[in-house]
Amino acid sequence: MHYDITVIGSGIAGLYTCISAESEYNVLLISKSDFLNSNTYLAQGGIAGVLAEDDSFESHFDDTLKAGKSENDKRAVEVMVKEGPQDILRLKDIGVEFDTGSDGRLLRTLEGGHSIRRIVHCKDSTGKEVAQKLLGRVVDRQNISLMERTFVYDIEKRDDEFIVYLIDHKGHKQSVTSSNVVLATGGIGKIYKNTTNSSVATGDGICLARKLGASIKKMSYIQFHPTALDVEVEERPLISEAVRGEGAYLLNERGQRFMHKYSPMAELAPRDDVCKGILAEARIQGSNHFYLDISHKDSDYVRKRFPYIYEKCMEWNIDMTRERIPVYPCQHYLMGGIDVDINSSTGIQGLYAVGECSNTGVHGKNRLASNSLLEGMVFSRRAVSTMKLQRHAYEKIDLAVKNDGVNHIDKGIKSEIMDIMQSSYFIEADIEKSLRGVKRLGEITSELREGSYRTDIEYYETLNMAQVASMILGEIIENADFK
Ligand SMILES: Cc1cc2nc3c(=O)[nH]c(=O)nc-3n(C[C@H](O)[C@H](O)[C@H](O)COP(=O)(O)OP(=O)(O)OC[C@H]3O[C@@H](n4cnc5c(N)ncnc54)[C@H](O)[C@@H]3O)c2cc1C
Structure with missing residues (x-):
């Protein structure tokens, strides 16, 4: 067709x-x-x-x-x-x-x-x-x-x-x-x-x-979002910036606001500045525990304005109209x-x-x-x-079926790629880990290309993830100042 x-x-x-x-x-x-x-x-x-x-x-x-x-x-x-x-x-x-x-x-x-x-x-x-x-x-x-x-x-x-x-x-x-x-x-x-x-x-x-x-x-x-719900799942529910826009405070472990130390816009600074503020504060307090607090606002208003976030928090037994929401940055956007x-x-x-x-x-x-x-x-x-509509007869092209391998891909490879990225480049880049990461990602890519794998969706997704991760860390290394 x-x-x-x-x-x-x-x-x-x-x-x-x-x-x-x-x-x-x-x-x-x-x-x-x-x-x-x-x-x-x-x-x-x-x-x-x-x-x-x-x-x-x-x-x-x-x-x-x-x-x-x-x-x-x-x-x-x-x-x-x-x-x-x-x-x-x-x-x-x-x-x-x-x-x-x-x-x-x-x-x-x-x-x-x-x-x-x-x-x-x-x-x-x-x-x-x-x-x-x-x-x-x-x-x-x-x-x-x-x-x-x-x-x-x-x-x-x-x-x-x-x-x-x-x-x-x-x-x-x-x-x-x-x-x-x-x-x-x-x-x-x-x-x-x-x-x-x-x-x-x-x-x-x-x-x-x-x-x-x-x-x-x-x-x-890569953009990291400062306030994802800090719970143990890979796809972390987001606590929208609009919650801060409507008056929520970002608090450290002791319950103190701290963003004014890192930006004049405080909680409403751009995302990268809030993420960096959280990392800096984490180093000072020696822990990764942070919270959003909107409990000082009318609870009916909060429930009606943020019904999805309210429900998501309740799934983790957190009532955002009465208590603080645990948050921590995570990957968000390219x-x-x-x-x-x-x-x-x-x-x-x-x-x-x-x-x-x-x-x-x-x-x-x-x-x-x-x-x-x-x-x-x-x-x-x-x-x-701006697209051109071309109208001419196209010859039917037959799909050249590639010879498929027999081995199913190990699902652990995807996890390994995620671990490499999480440890090499999370808000700030770690050059040593990025260098090791690129090397390992290169090995994974070659192994997938040369091995006798069944070329199914899992195979292609894993190959793509390894290549994308390698492009990101490669660019980090290229721009690093080794002096
Ligand atoms: C939790 C969250 C909250 C956000 N909130 C906002 C917000 O409030 N405002 C805002 O402006 N932005 C927000 N963003 C960012 C914004 O949602 C995304 O950047 C934007 O929606 C991306 O749209 P897209 O069409 O490019 O990609 P997507 O919406 O991600 O769609 C990608 C599509 O590509 C398909 N696809 C991928 N690979 C293949 C393949 N190999 N073959 C076939 N199909 C494929 C997928 O199945 C999917 O249909 C948010 C993002 C997240 C994650």
């Missing part, structure tokens, strides 16, 4: 690409898991955008650059800040039920690094509401074919078309051809032991793009990725990257809170607007 556009990934970037494509395009949407299993679905705080008269593009632009330590691509930031509001309003038209006040106006919350309330939200489950409504639109469109629980393990380019290789949920391999491919495969959080990310975040798209010759940049620009231009093109004709897997340059060194759903929409719409 041949498609005009194949979109890989059903988070906000992939879904928004689909609905931005004119109905004359023949589109295929593929997701390796259920369509709603994504980082997008987990997004809590909301979407940043200039939507009120007391706000300005200049202010959103300045806050984005301040958080990004001015390493941002200014043109990309300008585009996102100015075009983003129309995409937020489009979501509203599609039926996304943002919270509104009694006057019908959109309610706006505050998060770290923002100098004004500008984040629209759907209680504390913004991503779930947005993903569900966008998916509803996509499913209704006659021109979009859907493949759920289908893993893309390879892409080849032949002349002016791509061959996309797939493994379906029964383990069967097949291929499709496509004039354009949009990688919307999300983040890399699963290479860490502790992450807020969903199980899909194994960096597959970055490895697919690199194999095709795309440039991969800023892989060491700022870098597949390098793209202002229209999301990778430079390889017909290959685009959008959303968290891409490096648009908008985030600089550290993403400003709630700018990533916005980025996902703005730059996926732009990708589609």
